[in-house]
Amino acid sequence: MAGKVSSAKGKGGATKSRQKYQNTFAYKPHKKDTVALKIAALPAKGLCQRCLDIVDWRKRMNKYKPLTQPKTCVGCKQKKVTDAYHVLCKSCAEEKNVCAKCQESTDVVTPDIRTPADILREEQDQERLLASMSERQRRSYLRRVARGDDEGAQKVVLAAEKNEDGGWSDFDDFDDEEEDEEDDDA
Numbered sequence: 001m002a003g004k005v006s007s008a009k010g011k012g013g014a015t016k017s018r019q020k021y022q023n024t025f026a027y028k029p030h031k032k033d034t035v036a037l038k039i040a041a042l043p044a045k046g047l048c049q050r051c052l053d054i055v056d057w058r059k060r061m062n063k064y065k066p067l068t069q070p071k072t073c074v075g076c077k078q079k080k081v082t083d084a085y086h087v088l089c090k091s092c093a094e095e096k097n098v099c100a101k102c103q104e105s106t107d108v109v110t111p112d113i114r115t116p117a118d119i120l121r122e123e124q125d126q127e128r129l130l131a132s133m134s135e136r137q138r139r140s141y142l143r144r145v146a147r148g149d150d151e152g153a154q155k156v157v158l159a160a161e162k163n164e165d166g167g168w169s170d171f172d173d174f175d176d177e178e179e180d181e182e183d184d185d186a
């Protein structure tokens, strides 16, 4: 669809500039629509800090998919899970006293209620972060997020924050992973 942007093919190829390469990556900023804001404001209840971070991450990246209908709880096998990315229903999670996503941590946290202004600020931070990344980091990062590999995505962020000017050879290996984007939304 995006195709080639008027490539000067066949004319000696002398104009292969760095800038042209960078422009081939179409980075779309997030739409600040009301649906996104509403999703961002949905509190993720009954999660441990780690899972909460992951869910928040998805929201910020516009990768959060709310459930359209209740999902089967892995505990009671009833269709009682109403929150996306949770595997236990509220009552099972409370009964077992574990995180409703990883089912491991017993350290369930109460998420902060964020205002739309907070959310906008976070999104702006996110965009600044993406803008500061090299194209390769950004692609690597977005691919991980799309795949649901949130921890991998955070690693790229950390690497990008440490050395913004490209010296992140550790991640070359990561970047060679297969391109297919799996949907982890079981």
Ligand SMILES: [Zn+2]
Pocket (backbone or CB within 6 Å): 073, 074, 075, 076, 077, 078, 080, 088, 089, 090, 091, 092, 093
């Ligand atoms: Zn249940």
Ligand SMILES: [Zn+2]
Pocket (backbone or CB within 6 Å): 047, 048, 049, 050, 051, 052, 099, 100, 101, 102, 103, 104, 105
């Ligand atoms: Zn958890």
